[in-house]
Amino acid sequence: MKDFAEPLARLIDELKRLPGIGQKSAQRIAFHLERSSREDAERLSAAILDAKDKIKFCSQCNNFTEVDPCRYCTDPGRSQEVICVVETPYNVVNVEKTREFNGRYHVLHGALSPLQGIGPEQLRLKNLFERLKGGQVKEIIVATNPNVEGEATAIYLSKLIKPLGIRVTRIAMGIPVGSELEFADEVTMLKALEGRREI
Amino acid sequence: MLNSFACRRVDISFEMPLRETEALVLRTHRLGEADKIVSLLTRQYGRLRAVASGAQRPKSRYGGTLEPLSYIRLWIFERENRDLLRINSAELAESFFSMQNDYRIQIAAQYVAEAAERFLPEREANERVFRLLLAVLRAIKRSGEVNRPLIYFNYWLLRLGGFLPDFGVCASCGAALGAQGYYSSGAHGLSCSACQLPQESFGLAVSDLNSVTASCQGTLDRWILSGKPPSGMNEVRRFLEALIETQLERKLVTRDLLEGGH
Secondary structure (H helix, E strand, O other), X not given: OOOOOHHHHHHHHHHHOOOOOOHHHHHHHHHHHHHOOHHHHHHHHHHHXXXXXXXXXXXXXXXXXXXXXXXXXXXXXXXXXXXXXXXXXHHHHHHHOOOOOOOEEEEOOOOOEHHHOEOHHHOOOHHHHHHHOOOOOOEEEEOOOOOHHHHHHHHHHHHHHHHHOOEEEEOOOOOOOOOOHHHOOHHHHHHHHHOOOOO | OOOOOOOEEOOOOOXXXXXXXXXXXXXXXXXXXXXXXXXXXXXXXXXXXXXXXXXXXXXXXXXXXXXXXXXXXXXXXXXXXXXOEEEEEEEEEEOOHHHHHOHHXXXXXXXXXXXXXXXXXXXXXXXXXXXXXXXXXXXXXXXXXXXXXXXXXXXXXXXXXXXXXXXXXXXXXXXXXOOEEEEEOOOOOOEOOOOOOOOOEEEEEHHHHHHHHHHOOOOHHHHHHOOOOOOOHHHHHHHHHHHHHHHHXXXXXXXXXXXXXX
């Protein structure tokens, strides 16, 4: 005998497919939805479908957007000379939160990961090189994650972009703000020393 | 998962709750918002999977310790009725992070990690394979060379697993091979010209294979220091990789990228 009624079991199965949602979380969300009103459930399903139907990739930077090109690519107040390359659309939000970056973005939708079969062909690189052809871009900031995959992607990109005469920089890696040197491992400490700056 | 290795089954239902071991990080997976599942090859307990709580957080106490291919000292414990072990703490012994500077070297190193993860059964200690991986990664890092370390790794992985065929005879009919052997996809060894499947096979000079076999009897460092690699290295590497895939009955994703010649 099944533990749950068939429609509820199906809902739990669908929720379990979402990232970070296990069996117990899926059950909790499913029971919450079951207890909520029909209007709440309709609003949620409409929001999911609306996002699915209306959100697309920006043809220039590959960010998720409702209008193409996206607001970052069309904002005249943003510099066209600097492009920040990130792995995912939510990394754009992280950089934006600093309120210090006034250039444009390019989203790769991944990083080089041989173990997952992700090579350069799987990354959205083609339109990045089309953007570099115009001659307006003076600097590429590679803001991929500070891990093995992100570092490999950064070095791969720099080897392709530097010969075009464009400055390639990498976001600093090292000791997080608020932590202590005592707990830093050798790789983190080495990267912090490599990325030191004059004060 | 293969069980031909001469290794001992390890029960990690420890009397003491916390155990210390050396390990190589084979790969990591995200778990929820903050944790990671880490696939490890440990010296004392074989291949294990363990949860590192909070490892995705920027101020994680693990820092760069759990990056793939790190050689670490590890403290782990097991909870009752849980499949996965828990990492209590980890210290970096040696980092291979700098291998990311060359994409082909990165693929080679990750091929080693993938083959080991697929080839080795869980929780069966095999110190010789652990030492093999460490030696191969160090050789790739030091020399920047891919072919000889990977040939050495493939040769010894097959040999320690008991899957290395006799290179002198045809795997189909048992006749002695002449100057040339042929490998067909899915075969467990080389075929003679009479048994080969022409459309699906590639040729291999038996003298190249014999030369490689002789070189693999010594240490990898000595082989690399012996000078220029002999001819036919690419074909020998491809052949040994294909034998590993045949034993695994599955393709290795990193092998396609290696062949892609990035």
